[in-house]
Amino acid sequence: MKIKTKIAITYVTLSVFSTLLLCIIVFYLFKQNNQYYFLKRLQDRAKIVASIHYQNDTIKAEYYRELKANGLEELIDEHEYVLKVNGNHNFEYNTKLQLPPEFYSEVMKNGKGWLEEDNEHFYGQIFDENGQKYMVIISAYDRRGNTSSIYITRIMLIGTACFVILAYFLGRFFARRVINPVSQITDEVNRISASNLHNRLSYNNNTDEIANLTRTFNDMLDRLETSFELQANFINNASHELKTPITTIIAETEIALLKERNPVEYIASLENINKQANRLGNLTESLLKLTQTGYDGKKQVQDIVRIDELLLDVKCDLDRLYPNNRVTIKLNDIPEDEHLLMLPCNRPLLELAIGNIISNGVKYSDNEEVFVSLSANRTKIKITITDIGIGIPPEDIPYLYEPFFRGKKASQYIGYGLGLPLAMKIIRMHNGDLTIKSEPEKGTVVNITFNKEQY
């Protein structure tokens, strides 16, 4: 059975149950109230009958009769009996009255009592006049009470039936309203396949379960897309990223071999080659692990890195590749508390990602100035890279993260369109966001924001 139907049925059942319960309570109270007022009327009549019985004055007796006939509301099939009481358990019996002995006993004992038999009500009360006791019994049918009861029962039955129908439609409406977002998610997820893994489910900023489910799906799609693309593009990424340290090693050896040098220079050269070779090793290992397992920080050993130090290291590497670069690292806004600059990450990969973005700035601005600024607080670390380069046309921006995409203007420069997509994936894997704002011929601003986990 579908959840939608289950919700509707549960809603209807609960509504019917509560309505029926309410009807029963109302009906019971209504009956009690009717009975109370009918007995009250019988009681009034009994008092009048007793008064008439006692009056020796015929005028007064006549007045009471008229009052009873005209002043009080007429009762159906009303009869009155006055039985003389001779002793504690002895009274004059009227053969017209077919009442059980318990009724008489109760009246004799309590001074009054009542009984209902086949909708006919009997009320008895003892009156005392000049030492002589009388038992007055009034009997009548409560036809009006019965009619009201039937009337209210009908109203309740019709009302309950209408309410059940209404509850059914309301139940279906609410069930659809509750389940619809889930159905939408299912439809959207069904539309996502290997060919359009970049699609994401749309969600608002609510904090309800559906928004959480959507976010979880999107996170899962992030991981899937990243792993999928990394595996598909491993050779491309590896070739692209290993190029830089290899170029440095080749340049170092070529310079060292240009002429004969003293041992100190050779040692310095070999140390640099060793450093670059180590970097190459780390990078290869990181890329391999990334491709094999995808990146899940919880299942890997992470480096705790001071992000300002990492930026300075990236700058050192860039200085080797682009000796004339005009990259300026601005650390004016960094907090005094060094712990706010700490970021758990995979250092080689993050160096690679940030290095790619800064070198893009250097490359596409023809060695113009590139500013890298850093700021951090308890919740996030933000790196802003600003260049005054050729910029990116708006129509190219949606395709920036697709491997091998080259913009029209960018194609004039040497490149493969692999650096930025990989950087984007690495940043996303580190719980970060990458946003690019650009204007052609004016420049580009890249914001990298790492969100820290809050405990």
Added chain:
Amino acid sequence: MKNILIPTILEADTVCAVKTAIRHTDNNSCSITLMLLHEVTECYSSLYVLSHTKSTITKAQNEVLKECRELVNATENCTLALHNQYGLSRPILKNLIEHLSIDIILLCESYKTDQNKIHCFCNKLLLNSKYTILHLGTQVKESRFSKALYLQNSYSPLGVQELQEKIKGRFKFQIVSQAEIEEQENDKIAEMILNVINKNGIDLVVHTRKSKQKISGKKNDKKQITDVIGLPVLSFCEESV
């Protein structure tokens, strides 16, 4: 003033523990207390206990003690005291630690693996206490602890940033790597951790534990990840950090 307690059976690694303790003081005045535990036989007479308690140590133990004294005497800021403790209970240990104003407890491998009942009991009491414990492990290097790896329990809410903020000023090492460990998947991550330790030159592992865990008499055959790594482990209690 940093005071350090070293429960010991005066094996050779006690010397390493004292050396580590001296390095940890950073030239601040410090009192190092070696605690020798002795069992007490159950009896009703105080006189019987007094007449049967002996604090004899072997020649080898004496040599170790002598070496420790020489090491401490060579410093200007440290003092060494030998505390003979007869019998042990949780309140006695607590009061002793409070009386000596102990900041950190050093546990040698020889003491942890000793099968003597009272030493095992002391180990369990310490592991269930809220005090900071430095497990010296098997690979004690003669270096100041400078680079640390934080092994974060998967259930622990204490992230690396929070931990660093809380221990700021007490220790001088820098946490350079972090790994999240789960009890079930220790074997998988151990290899990765060993690689990172070698690559980054890590000389200390930082770990958090929960206090008031159940003390069971049964031996746990499963090797802890910190045992596999072999490095000194600085263990903080999550509730008291």
